[in-house]
Structure formats: C-alpha cells, structure tokens
Amino acid sequence: MDGPADYQRSMTPPMPSQVRWPAAAAILMLLVVCWGGLLFVNALAENVSGRRVVEMLASDLPGDAFVARTLPHWHCCATTPMRFRTTLDVETANARDPAVLIVSAHDNARLFVDGELVAGDGPGAGDPTNWSRRPRLLHIPKPLARAGALIEIEVQRGVGFGHLRPIYFGEYDRLYPSYTALHFLRADLQAANGIIGAFVAAFCFAGASLLGARGLMYSLGGLAASWSLQVLGLAPSDPPWSGVVANGIYFTGYLGTNVLLIWFFVEWTSVFADKLSRPPRPLDLLLLPWPRQSRRRLAIVSVVVLAAGVAAIALMLRGDAAISSQDVDRVLGWLGLAAIAFCLVRVVAYYRRNGFRDLFEASAFLFVLIAAVADIVMVRFFFIYGVSLGAAVMFFPLALLLSLAARARGVFEAATATAEKLNLLVAAREREILDAMEELRRNERAAMLLEERGRIMRDMHDGIGGQLLGLLLQARSQKLSETALVSGLEQSLDDLRMVVDSLEQGEGSLTGALGAFRSRIEPRCEAADVELAWQIEDVGVTPNIGPDKTLQIYRILLEACTNALRHGRPRRIGVSLHRDAAGGVEIALTDDGAGFDLGAPLSGHGLANMQTRADRIGAFLRVTADANGTRVTLSLAA
Amino acid sequence: MWRRIGYRLSQASPRARVAIVEDDAILREDLARIVRQASELEVAGMAESLADGRDLLATNPDVLLIDLALPDGSGIDLIGEARARHAGIKIIVVSIFGDARSVVRAIEAGADGYLLKGADPVEAAGAIRIVLQGGAPISPAVASHILTRMRDRRGATREELSAPLTEKEVAVLTDLAKGFRYKEVARLHAISPHTVADHVKSIYRKLAVNSRSEAVFEAVQAGLIRFDE
Numbered sequence: 001m002d003g004p005a006d007y008q009r010s011m012t013p014p015m016p017s018q019v020r021w022p023a024a025a026a027i028l029m030l031l032v033v034c035w036g037g038l039l040f041v042n043a044l045a046e047n048v049s050g051r052r053v054v055e056m057l058a059s060d061l062p063g064d065a066f067v068a069r070t071l072p073h074w075h076c077c078a079t080t081p082m083r084f085r086t087t088l089d090v091e092t093a094n095a096r097d098p099a100v101l102i103v104s105a106h107d108n109a110r111l112f113v114d115g116e117l118v119a120g121d122g123p124g125a126g127d128p129t130n131w132s133r134r135p136r137l138l139h140i141p142k143p144l145a146r147a148g149a150l151i152e153i154e155v156q157r158g159v160g161f162g163h164l165r166p167i168y169f170g171e172y173d174r175l176y177p178s179y180t181a182l183h184f185l186r187a188d189l190q191a192a193n194g195i196i197g198a199f200v201a202a203f204c205f206a207g208a209s210l211l212g213a214r215g216l217m218y219s220l221g222g223l224a225a226s227w228s229l230q231v232l233g234l235a236p237s238d239p240p241w242s243g244v245v246a247n248g249i250y251f252t253g254y255l256g257t258n259v260l261l262i263w264f265f266v267e268w269t270s271v272f273a274d275k276l277s278r279p280p281r282p283l284d285l286l287l288l289p290w291p292r293q294s295r296r297r298l299a300i301v302s303v304v305v306l307a308a309g310v311a312a313i314a315l316m317l318r319g320d321a322a323i324s325s326q327d328v329d330r331v332l333g334w335l336g337l338a339a340i341a342f343c344l345v346r347v348v349a350y351y352r353r354n355g356f357r358d359l360f361e362a363s364a365f366l367f368v369l370i371a372a373v374a375d376i377v378m379v380r381f382f383f384i385y386g387v388s389l390g391a392a393v394m395f396f397p398l399a400l401l402l403s404l405a406a407r408a409r410g411v412f413e414a415a416t417a418t419a420e421k422l423n424l425l426v427a428a429r430e431r432e433i434l435d436a437m438e439e440l441r442r443n444e445r446a447a448m449l450l451e452e453r454g455r456i457m458r459d460m461h462d463g464i465g466g467q468l469l470g471l472l473l474q475a476r477s478q479k480l481s482e483t484a485l486v487s488g489l490e491q492s493l494d495d496l497r498m499v500v501d502s503l504e505q506g507e508g509s510l511t512g513a514l515g516a517f518r519s520r521i522e523p524r525c526e527a528a529d530v531e532l533a534w535q536i537e538d539v540g541v542t543p544n545i546g547p548d549k550t551l552q553i554y555r556i557l558l559e560a561c562t563n564a565l566r567h568g569r570p571r572r573i574g575v576s577l578h579r580d581a582a583g584g585v586e587i588a589l590t591d592d593g594a595g596f597d598l599g600a601p602l603s604g605h606g607l608a609n610m611q612t613r614a615d616r617i618g619a620f621l622r623v624t625a626d627a628n629g630t631r632v633t634l635s636l637a638a
Numbered sequence: 639m640w641r642r643i644g645y646r647l648s649q650a651s652p653r654a655r656v657a658i659v660e661d662d663a664i665l666r667e668d669l670a671r672i673v674r675q676a677s678e679l680e681v682a683g684m685a686e687s688l689a690d691g692r693d694l695l696a697t698n699p700d701v702l703l704i705d706l707a708l709p710d711g712s713g714i715d716l717i718g719e720a721r722a723r724h725a726g727i728k729i730i731v732v733s734i735f736g737d738a739r740s741v742v743r744a745i746e747a748g749a750d751g752y753l754l755k756g757a758d759p760v761e762a763a764g765a766i767r768i769v770l771q772g773g774a775p776i777s778p779a780v781a782s783h784i785l786t787r788m789r790d791r792r793g794a795t796r797e798e799l800s801a802p803l804t805e806k807e808v809a810v811l812t813d814l815a816k817g818f819r820y821k822e823v824a825r826l827h828a829i830s831p832h833t834v835a836d837h838v839k840s841i842y843r844k845l846a847v848n849s850r851s852e853a854v855f856e857a858v859q860a861g862l863i864r865f866d867e
Binding site for chain 2: 493496497500501504509511512514515516517518519523534536538
C-alpha cells in the first residue's frame with residue numbers, strides 16, 4: 001500500500017488553529033446535542049405507556065382467514081393492504097378515553113370495532129389519499145369499548161423499510177406524548193430537513209460558477225436536492241399528486257442520493273488534492289483522488305445512471321405499484337449501503353493521506369456516514385426509527401460551508417502571501433535599480449570631475465603656471481625689477497581669481513560672468529584714469545557657455561583690455577554685451593586710443609593668443625583698428 | 639605707540655577699534671598695516687584661531703576682520719557669535735578670491751561686507767570705511783549668487799520666504815550682478831546711490847533672516863525642533 005507515500009500533499013493551507021478548534025468543537029457539540037435530543041425523542045416515542053400488542057392475527061386482504069402473525073415482521077408489508085385483528089383487553093375497555101396508537105406510518109389506517117368502521121379512511125373508502133408514514137392515534141368510541149370487542153386495523157403500506165411496528169392500546173392522553181414524538185420524528189423533522197436540503201441545493205447550483213469547483217458544487221447540490229425530493233415524496237399528508245407519483249418522487253430522490261453521494265465524495269476527496277505523481281492503478285479509483293477527466297466522466301455516468309434509474313422506476317411503478325414499491329425500496333436500500341461503504345472507505349483513505357487538517361469537514365463527514373450506517377442498522381435490524389441522519393442533516397451543510405470558507409480563506413491567504421512575496425521582490429529589484437543608478441551617477445560624476453580637473457590643470461598651466469614660472473626665471477637671472485615682480489604677482493593672482501570667477505559663473509549666465517569680470521578690470525582702469533563704459537544687456541541664460549568658455553572669454557577680454565591700456569592710451573574703454581541677429585551673443589571691447597598697426601610685431605603675440613583662445617571655444621574674433629581707436633568683437637553661440 | 643597716541647590726539651572722534659582674526663602671519667600683518675595706516679582706525683587685537691578670536695571679541699571691538707578658513711574651525715561660526723553678542727559690530731570677511739559662495743555664506747551668518755586679501759591698502763581701508771559708515775559693498779558675483787540662491791531656495795521649499803525680496807530689490811540686485819556700480823544702478827533706476835546701498839543692506843539683512851528661518855525649517859524637517867500643539 002504505497003498510496004500515502006507517493007501522493008503529494010495538498011497545498012491548501014489550513015485555517016488558523018485558534019479559530020479552527022473551537023469552531024470544530026462547537027459544530028461537533030451541536031451535532032451531538034442534536035443527536036442526543038433526537039435519541040431522547042426516539043426513546044419517548046418507543047416508550048409507550050399502553051398495552052403493547054405484538055402478536056396479531058393478520059390477513060392480506062381481501063377475505064382470507066386471519067393467521068397468527070408476530071409484529072413486527074419484515075414480510076408483513078411485502079404485500080398490501082393488510083388487516084390485523086385482536087381483541088380489546090379489560091383495562092383499555094375500562095379506560096376513560098380508550099385509544100389505539102398505530103406506530104408505523106399510516107395515514108390510511110382504518111379502525112374497525114366489532115366490524116364497524118370507527119376511524120380513518122383506507123382502501124375500502126376508495127384510493128388512499130396518502131401512503132405516507134405518519135403514526136395514527138385513533139379514539140375507540142366509548143360505547144363500543146367493551147372487553148373482548150373485536151378490533152381490526154386495516155393498513156395499506158406505501159414505502160418504507162418494510163415492516164409493521166407493534167400496536168398499542170390504552171388511555172388516549174397517555175398515548176399522546178409518544179404519538180407526538182413519533183409525529184415529530186416522522187413528519188416535522190423530515191420537513192425541516194427537506195427545507196434545509198432545498199436551501200443547500202439552491203446555494204450550490206447558484207454558487208457553482210462563482211466558487212469554481214463546479215463538479216463538487218453540482219454533486220453536493222444534487223445530493224441535497226435528492227434528499228429534499230425524498231422528503232417531498234414522503235412527508236406531505238395530502239399532496240396534489242397520487243400515491244404512485246409520490247412514491248416515484250421518493251424513489252427518484254433515493255436513487256439520486258445514492259448516485260450523487262458517490263459523485264460528491266469522489267469530488268471532495270479529489271478536488272483539493274494535487275495530481276498523482278505516478279500512473280494510476282485500478283485500486284486508486286477506490287482510495288486515491290480521481291483526476292479531473294475521470295471526475296468529469298463520473299459526472300456523466302451519474303447523470304446517465306440517474307436517468308436510466310428513473311426510467312426503470314417509472315416502468316416498475318406502472319405495474320403493481322404497491323409491490324413494486326417494496327422491491328424498489330429494498331434494492332435502493334442495498335445500493336445505498338454499498339454507496340455509503342464506498343464513500344466511507346474513500347473518506348478514511350483521504351484522512352489517512354492528508355490528516356485531519358480540516359476538522360469541520362472531518363467531523364461532519366464521519367458523522368454523516370456513521371449516522372447513515374447507524375440509521376440503517378436501527379431501522380432494518382431493531383425496527384426503531386433512525387434519527388442519526390436527521391441530526392446529521394441539520395448541521396452537515398453548516399460544517400461543509402465552514403470547511404469551504406476555510407479553504408477559500410486558505411486560498412486567499414496564499415494569494416496574499418504570494419502578493420507580499422512579489423512586493424518584497426519588487427522592492428528588492430527597485431533597490432537594485434536605484435543602487436545601479438546611483439553607481440551610474442557616481443561614475444558619471446567621477447568622469448565629470450576628472451574632466452573638470454583636467455580642464456582646471458590646463459587652465460593653471462596656461463595662465464598662472466606660466467606666469468609664475470616666468471617670474472621665477474626672471475628673478476633667478478636677476479632681471480626682475482620690484483615693480484615687475486609686483487605686477488607679475490598681481491597678474492597671477494588676477495588670473496587665479498578669474499579661474500575662480502569662471503567656475504562660479506559657470507551656471508549659464510554670461511551676463512553675471514561679465515559682471516564679475518568688471519570687478520577685476522575696474523581697478524586697473526581707475527589706476528590708469530580711464531573711464532569704463534559698461535553696456536551690458538541682460539542676454540538671459542546662456543547654457544552653451546560653461547566655465548571653460550567663460551574663462552577663455554575672460555582671458556581674451558583681459559588681453560584686449562591690457563593691450564588697450566598699454567598701447568592705446570585711451571580715455572575711455574567700453575565693454576558691451578548683446579544678442580546678435582543669429583541668436584548668439586556679441587561681446588565687444590572698444591577703446592578710443594590711438595589704435596595700432598595690426599601687422600606690427602609688437603602686438604602680434606597678443607592677437608595670436610586671443611585668436612587661439614577664440615578658436616578653442618568656437619568663437620569668431622574680429623579686431624578692427626583705426627585712428628579713432630580699436631574694437632575687439634567676439635561672437636559665439638550662446 | 640607714539641603714532642597711535644598721535645592719531646588719538648589729532649582725531650576729534652574716537653577711532654574705530656578693529657579686531658583681526660587671520661591665521662596666516664603675513665596676511666595678518668598686512669591687514670594690521672592697513673588698519674594702522676588709516677587715520678580713523680586702530681587695531682584692537684589680533685588672533686590666529688577661532689578660540690583666540692572669541693577671547694578677542696570680549697574686548698568689544700567695533701570692527702571684526704575675519705578669515706573663514708581657520709585652523710580650529712570655520713570663521714562662519716565666529717561671525718554668528720559676534721553678531722549675536724554685539725549687535726552694532728561691523729563684520730568684514732577677508733577672502734583670497736572673494737568667491738561668491740563663501741561671501742554669501744558669511745553674509746547669511748551676519749557679515750556686513752568682504753575684503754579681498756592682498757588688496758591695495760588704500761582700496762582696502764576704503765572698503766572698511768564704507769562698511770563703518772553703514773554701506774554695503776557687493777561684487778557682481780555675489781549679487782548674482784544671491785539671486786540664484788533666492789530662486790533655488792524658493793524652489794526647494796515651495797514656500798514663501800519669510801523675508802522675500804521686493805521687486806525693486808531684485809531689480810537692483812540684477813543690475814549689480816551685471817557689473818553696474820552703485821552710481822550706474824542709481825542712474826538706471828532714477829534713485830540716489832544711498833537708496834541703492836539701503837536696498838543692498840536690506841537684501842543682506844533678509845538673506846540672514848531667510849538663512850535663519852531656513853535653518854529652523856530644516857531643523858523642523860529633521861525633527862530637531864518640535865512644536866507642542
């Protein structure tokens with residue numbers, strides 16, 4: 001037996017134990033209390049305070065001589081109708097209100113005293129209105145009640161477990177409690193069960209497509225409907241259909257119960273399980289979960305068997321309805337036992353495999369199956385009413401619903417857990433991406449810093465480095481005058497400050513950059529007594545002019561300014577900035593000095609230097625000079 | 639000593655006492671020389687560290703010349719303390735480059751102006767004098783930086799500054815950033831140069847106020863300060 005070993009456990013998580021145990025205990029308690037209550041009522045029904053008549057003269061009608069018969073007798077009802085005969089005892093005859101309690105099931109029982117019909121209506125009065133199984137408590141008219149009076153009871157059995165129960169004589173009032181208990185068990189409880197069954201059926205059929213496990217829901221709904229059909233066939237005391245039809249309804253329900261019981265338990269023990277991990281074997285059909293395809297076939301087979309069974313029942317009831325009813329009833333009884341046995345084996349195997357994980361389900365199933373067996377045993381072998389199924393039916397749907405809810409909750413929790421896992425995963429990925437982006441940004445920043453560092457080193461080399469070196473060499477060769485030293489150092493510091501300015505103004509504002517430049521050249525102009533005419537327009541943002549270009553512009557302008565101060569002897573130097581027609585910017589430095597010869601070697605170096613710087617930043621440099629002065633114009637894209 | 643007494647005798651009003659905090663000995667001496675050469679100034683004392691600078695403050699000087707990079711900390715801290723302890727003190731930052739970033743930081747801490755290290759003595763004394771007379775020297779770079787900073791701060795906090803600049807102040811600052819001098823700005827706006835200076839002083843004051851309220855804002859954000867409601 002390798003079933004449990006090679007079967008994968010279902011992944012359905014159980015309900016939280018703190019909810020599960022008390023709830024399961026409550027349901028079990030309800031079942032036990034209900035069962036106990038019904039057993040008590042049953043005891044009440046059986047404990048009749050009256051004369052118990054077991055031995056009777058009985059005769060199958062019509063006409064034959066009475067033969068002695070012991071009640072109950074399992075043959076008694078194979079033929080029907082029947083008449084039983086006994087005599088009235090002294091005690092009953094002397095009773096204040098003598099009565100007879102006919103225990104088993106006979107709306108159609110008739111009572112004769114000394115050959116006179118005194119109560120009930122039976123076949124003698126035409127077709128019986130009902131063959132249902134209610135007990136009867138009939139008055140014996142006081143004037144007729146004498147010791148030794150001939151009592152005849154005529155019954156016509158419909159369906160049932162095929163026995164006639166003992167009959168009781170006594171005081172009406174004292175028989176009444178037993179009668180009430182019997183009535184409750186055989187009629188009221190049945191009706192309640194029938195209604196519960198109808199509700200469950202409606203719920204299952206309506207919810208099948210919603211809840212998903214359709215096979216399970218349909219089989220359960222069918223089972224509940226079958227149960228209700230049985231009640232519908234038996235319980236009504238005056239239905240608008242004939243007794244034969246009522247029997248047909250009952251048998252259909254009975255057959256349905258048997259067939260759908262198998263389908264339902266196969267579904268239940270399969271649908272929540274995982275796939276079999278090895279090829280199926282014949283015994284698996286009994287013990288292991290059925291694959292989806294097999295279950296679908298079972299559903300079809302169930303429907304076909306049901307249809308065929310209903311047709312067969314209808315056919316049989318067309319003949320001698322009463323006798324056929326007993327036959328059908330017996331066959332269905334045995335079939336039911338077989339079905340229950342199959343289900344019991346499956347359920348036991350299921351719980352052996354999975355453990356008692358769902359306590360509601362386990363308790364409900366075991367209870368209902370054991371109750372069915374108990375009822376059959378009670379009715380068939382001890383001739384008392386089975387009440388266990390009645391109790392089971394009360395709370396079986398409740399347990400089933402709770403179990404389904406627990407599973408739904410399990411699925412929900414599993415989904416939630418998965419969602420949380422996904423969230424964590426997403427968060428982790430997000431972190432990774434952010435880290436990667438940060439890394440990228442760091443690298444970019446590092447590259448930018450490297451580029452910037454290279455540029456600043458170039459600038460230093462270009463400007464202050466060269467200047468300081470020049471000063472050093474001159475000082476070494478003793479060619480450096482004090483004035484030259486001071487002016488050289490000032491120039492170096494200026495250059496350094498321009499580098500700093502260019503870095504600060506490197507945020508795309510040429511206007512601001514030129515503003516800073518002014519504070520550098522203003523002191524010189526003042527020292528040379530030259531007026532500085534400042535004509536700076538706000539040219540807005542100049543994103544294309546970064547620190548690098550700014551510094552080169554500074555140097556070009558400084559060179560031009562130096563040239564003007566040194567060679568032109570001007571009274572006035574003008575600096576202007578404005579947007580040109582092409583959307584670029586034009587910076588101009590003009591002086592009203594003597595101008596200079598563009599070809600002269602003296603100024604050649606300075607101009608060449610300016611040109612080189614202009615080329616480096618992609619700017620267009622124009623220098624014009626005449627007698628009125630010099631104009632240096634620098635145009636570039638902003 | 640003789641010279642100082644001589645100055646004192648020849649001067650009708652008492653000379654302004656200047657405290658110098660600078661760690662470089664040569665630059666310190668240079669500053670001292672500038673102060674001594676100015677007729678209306680005298681050296682109250684010199685310090686080469688933040689700690690010594692604090693002691694120097696106790697002598698209640700009129701002017702504080704302070705370097706930002708000191709061996710035991712930032713001059714910014716001392717500026718804040720000096721401003722808190724002596725409301726009337728004039729604080730001037732001395733800086734090699736006069737770079738806007740550090741100057742604006744000093745102004746936010748409460749400085750009144752700045753002085754370039756190694757500047758011509760006459761020019762330097764003039765700058766000190768301007769501050770003493772209630773003026774507010776400002777370089778185009780500093781003006782430009784203040785504009786940027788105000789704009790960025792408004793964007794960052796998405797709230798009105800506790801002391802926003804007026805339109806006029808912004809306009810003045812914008813022109814100063816372009817390199818125009820006080821006189822030129824005054825002409826452009828048809829106001830007197832004094833009014834321009836008043837605007838700049840107001841701007842400096844607001845910069846400090848905003849800086850303080852920004853510090854409070856940031857402290858609240860960081861949970862350092864809690865308001866009990």
